[in-house]
Amino acid sequence: MSTKKLNIIFMGTPDFAVECLDKLLKSKHNIVGVVTSEDKKAGRGKKIKISDVKQYCIEKSLKIFQPNKLTDINFINEIIKLNPDLIIVVAFRMLPKILWKIPKLGTINLHASLLPNLRGAAPIHWAIINGLKETGLTTFYINDKIDCGNIIEQSKVKINDNENTGELYNKLKKIGSELLINSIDLIQEKSFKSKVQNNSTDYLLAPKLNKKNTRINWNNNSIEISNQIRGLSPFPVAWSTIKSNNKILKIYKSSINNSFNDRHNPGEIIINKNKIFISTKDGLLEIIELQLEGKRKMTSHEFINGYKNLNKEKLI
Structure with missing residues (x-):
C-alpha cells in the first residue's frame, strides 16, 4: 500500500457527506479545501442556515469555498492553485468539465445506489419506494453525464422489510465512507480496472422528490x-x-x-x-x-x- 499522501479537495453538503469527510480527515491524506453550498435563509424567521459540511469545516478549521457558480473563473483558479491530486464529490451538484478535469487522478463521486440502477437525486428514497430488497453504494469517475461515469467499486447493502429511508440512510453513510477510502487506495495503487456502465434504459431512476411524486394515490395497492x-x-x-x-x-x-x-x-x-x-x-x-x-x-x-x-x- 502506498504511503504517499494525496492532496484532496472534497465537495459535499449534507451530513451524509460529513461522514465521508470525517473519515478522510482521519486518513493519511491531506484535505486541501472543501467546497459546499452557499448559506441559505430558512424557516419562518429567515435565519441564515449553513450546510452540515460547512459546520464541520468550521469546527475542524478546514479551508471552505462556497461559490455561487462553479464556473466562476476566480474559483476555478483557486482550485488550480491548490494542485489537487483528486477531487471527491459526495451529495453535491453536477460539476462542469472545467472543474472535474483539474485533478491529476480525476474526480470521483460516491453515489448511494448500485449504478447504473437508480441514477438521480434521491436514490435512497427510491430504492425503498420501489420495494427493492437490496441497494448499495458506488464510487465512479465523473464525466459529462449525470451518474454515468466508469465504476471504481461497489458495495451491496440489504434493505430490511420495515426499514425506512432514515434508517437506510444512516446505514449507507457509514458503509459509504469506508468504501470511499478503499476506492482512493485502489486509485492510488492503480490496482484495478474501472468498469464501463451499462447505459440500457431498463434500470430504475431516482428523480428529485416533489409535491406530485410524494402524494399518495389510494388506488394503488x-x-x-x-x-x-x-x-x-x-x-x-x-x-x-x-x-x-x-x-x-x-x-x-x-x-x-x-x-x-x-x-x-x-x-x-x-x-x-x-x-x-x-x-x-x-x-x-x-x-x-x-x-x-x-x-x-x-x-x-x-x-x-x-x-x-x-x-x-x-x-x-
Missing part, C-alpha cells in the same frame, strides 16, 4: 403505498388531503393489516379498535404515525382522541 410511506420517512414524508376540509395529512409510518374484513372505496378512513385504517385498492393499511397540517406528529391513538368524526372521512 397496499404494498405500493406502504413502500412509498417507508421511502419518504422521515423526510419529506408521504402525504394526502382530507376531502372534507382540504387539510394536508402526512403519514410517517404504516403497516399492512387485513385483520378484519371491511371493504371500502380507496382512501376511506375506518376506525376499528381505536386504530386508524385506510382502504386501498386491495385491502387495508393501518396508520401508525401521522401529522395533520398545523399540528405535531402523533400516534394514531393520539390522533383519534383529538380528531372527532374521523370515521368515514376520505383521503384524496
Whole structure:
C-alpha cells in the first residue's frame, strides 16, 4: 500500500457527506479545501442556515469555498492553485468539465445506489419506494453525464422489510465512507480496472422528490403505498388531503393489516379498535404515525382522541 499522501479537495453538503469527510480527515491524506453550498435563509424567521459540511469545516478549521457558480473563473483558479491530486464529490451538484478535469487522478463521486440502477437525486428514497430488497453504494469517475461515469467499486447493502429511508440512510453513510477510502487506495495503487456502465434504459431512476411524486394515490395497492410511506420517512414524508376540509395529512409510518374484513372505496378512513385504517385498492393499511397540517406528529391513538368524526372521512 502506498504511503504517499494525496492532496484532496472534497465537495459535499449534507451530513451524509460529513461522514465521508470525517473519515478522510482521519486518513493519511491531506484535505486541501472543501467546497459546499452557499448559506441559505430558512424557516419562518429567515435565519441564515449553513450546510452540515460547512459546520464541520468550521469546527475542524478546514479551508471552505462556497461559490455561487462553479464556473466562476476566480474559483476555478483557486482550485488550480491548490494542485489537487483528486477531487471527491459526495451529495453535491453536477460539476462542469472545467472543474472535474483539474485533478491529476480525476474526480470521483460516491453515489448511494448500485449504478447504473437508480441514477438521480434521491436514490435512497427510491430504492425503498420501489420495494427493492437490496441497494448499495458506488464510487465512479465523473464525466459529462449525470451518474454515468466508469465504476471504481461497489458495495451491496440489504434493505430490511420495515426499514425506512432514515434508517437506510444512516446505514449507507457509514458503509459509504469506508468504501470511499478503499476506492482512493485502489486509485492510488492503480490496482484495478474501472468498469464501463451499462447505459440500457431498463434500470430504475431516482428523480428529485416533489409535491406530485410524494402524494399518495389510494388506488394503488397496499404494498405500493406502504413502500412509498417507508421511502419518504422521515423526510419529506408521504402525504394526502382530507376531502372534507382540504387539510394536508402526512403519514410517517404504516403497516399492512387485513385483520378484519371491511371493504371500502380507496382512501376511506375506518376506525376499528381505536386504530386508524385506510382502504386501498386491495385491502387495508393501518396508520401508525401521522401529522395533520398545523399540528405535531402523533400516534394514531393520539390522533383519534383529538380528531372527532374521523370515521368515514376520505383521503384524496
